[in-house]
Amino acid sequence: MPIPHRSTVLLTGAGGAVGGPVLKALHAAGHRVVALVHRQDVAGGARSVRGDITRPLFSLPPAEYRELVRNVDAVVHCAAATEFRPQPERTRAVNVTGTDEVIAFAVRAQARLVHLSSAFVARAELVRRNARLYAGTGTTPVSTYLESKQEAEQRVRAAGIPHVILRPSLVIGDSQTGQVNRVQGLLASWVAVLAGWVKWVPIAADSTLDVVPSDLVARAVAASLVTEEADGQHWVTAGPHAPDMRRVTELLQRASAGSGGPTRSGLECVDPLTTVRHLAAAGPDSSASRVGSVRLMRQMVAASAVLHDAPPFPATTHRLPGVVAPTTELIETSLLRTVAHLNAHHVPGDRPVPRPSHVSVSRPRQEPDPSCTPPLSPHPSSTC
Numbered sequence: 281m282p283i284p285h286r287s288t289v290l291l292t293g294a295g296g297a298v299g300g301p302v303l304k305a306l307h308a309a310g311h312r313v314v315a316l317v318h319r320q321d322v323a324g325g326a327r328s329v330r331g332d333i334t335r336p337l338f339s340l341p342p343a344e345y346r347e348l349v350r351n352v353d354a355v356v357h358c359a360a361a362t363e364f365r366p367q368p369e370r371t372r373a374v375n376v377t378g379t380d381e382v383i384a385f386a387v388r389a390q391a392r393l394v395h396l397s398s399a400f401v402a403r404a405e406l407v408r409r410n411a412r413l414y415a416g417t418g419t420t421p422v423s424t425y426l427e428s429k430q431e432a433e434q435r436v437r438a439a440g441i442p443h444v445i446l447r448p449s450l451v452i453g454d455s456q457t458g459q460v461n462r463v464q465g466l467l468a469s470w471v472a473v474l475a476g477w478v479k480w481v482p483i484a485a486d487s488t489l490d491v492v493p494s495d496l497v498a499r500a501v502a503a504s505l506v507t508e509e510a511d512g513q514h515w516v517t518a519g520p521h522a523p524d525m526r527r528v529t530e531l532l533q534r535a536s537a538g539s540g541g542p543t544r545s546g547l548e549c550v551d552p553l554t555t556v557r558h559l560a561a562a563g564p565d566s567s568a569s570r571v572g573s574v575r576l577m578r579q580m581v582a583a584s585a586v587l588h589d590a591p592p593f594p595a596t597t598h599r600l601p602g603v604v605a606p607t608t609e610l611i612e613t614s615l616l617r618t619v620a621h622l623n624a625h626h627v628p629g630d631r632p633v634p635r636p637s638h639v640s641v642s643r644p645r646q647e648p649d650p651s652c653t654p655p656l657s658p659h660p661s662s663t664c
């Protein structure tokens with residue numbers, strides 16, 4: 281059953297890249313939102329309840345948990361471990377055990393569950409194959425992340441509760457403003473490119489990069505609460521409208537020049553295997569080479585395992601009530617605006633950089649910290 285207008289929705293991960301825009305969309309749809317926050321409260325009019333999804337009863341006092349069970353009509357589950365960590369136990373604890381706890385809550389509350397998964401779960405095998413080529417091992421933090429997301433989906437399907445699983449591709453900024461709630465994963469790698477820390481993109485020029493604006497994902501979440509489906513699954517992707525890397529690099533350069541940010545010339549797409557050979561010759565973590573930062577480049581090679589030789593994703597967002605399918609124009613405009621936002625607020629330059637309070641990442645001053653850079657070995661971090 282769809283939930284009625286003005287329902288009470290428990291939102292996990294409200295402080296994240298996806299959770300922030302989802303919070304706004306749920307308010308816009310008239311719902312009351314209780315944000316289950318982890319390390320910090322969120323602004324935006326939601327009641328914040330601090331908890332940990334990996335712990336029984338989310339670590340809440342039992343009376344508070346029972347009160348939520350009584351009052352919550354639906355759960356939107358955005359919390360996840362999205363950094364590609366070297367410790368697989370942590371990724372599994374948040375993404376699998378955490379999802380089990382969220383399911384247990386939804387069962388007790390008899391609440392509809394909207395679960396955020398990832399389009400890239402469909403590429404888990406491809407990632408293992410590519411990782412063996414690049415790194416000599418099929419098990420990497422990227423594959424661990426995707427397997428944990430696959431397992432979480434299975435737990436949701438087996439739970440016997442009304443649910444919708446959403447599979448977004450790579451989430452960029454808002455389609456109108458380019459604003460991003462948190463810079464991580466793909467967007468952190470764009471900051472590295474825009475800042476000139478890397479000079480090659482270690483992804484073949486004909487690989488597609490499927491990106492979706494965050495407000496489209498948020499609208500898909502809100503629509504999933506009111507669809508009639510009892511067990512839906514939707515691909516929130518650009519699908520046939522995803523640009524290839526040749527086009528992405530053109531757009532990155534155009535947006536960088538247009539916004540007055542640092543203009544980088546001659547950004548080049550290079551096959552990941554060629555990059556791997558170059559890096560092997562460069563030696564262990566020398567700070568600079570012809571490709572730029574060796575450390576960042578290694579991370580980007582690892583991340584490219586999700587893109588190389590991959591068929592396009594299906595796109596089914598338009599089947600959700602009131603959600604329009606993305607077009608090439610929407611995707612490219614959103615990408616340009618996102619890059620303009622990154623240039624204005626996150627890429628170091630000579631000019632003073634305003635730092636709005638709604639952006640939760642520190643503006644990097646030199647190379648980004650490994651905890652907010654693109655994933656890949658040895659200490660990858662990203663989201664897909």
Ligand SMILES: NC(=O)c1ccc[n+]([C@@H]2O[C@H](COP(=O)([O-])OP(=O)(O)OC[C@H]3O[C@@H](n4cnc5c(N)ncnc54)[C@H](OP(=O)(O)O)[C@@H]3O)[C@@H](O)[C@H]2O)c1
Nearest residue numbers: 293295296297298318319332333359360362396398451664
């Ligand atoms: N961003 C993308 O490009 C993308 C693409 C495809 C799919 N997705 C999926 O979309 C969902 C949201 O991703 P995102 O990008 O918004 O992630 P994110 O920016 O990394 O945010 C993750 C959120 O989860 C919270 N969290 C982590 N551990 C927790 C715990 N133990 N208990 C409670 N909350 C916890 C974090 O809170 P603290 O920061 O306070 O710890 C944070 O608010 C995830 O399921 C992700 O797999 C994202």
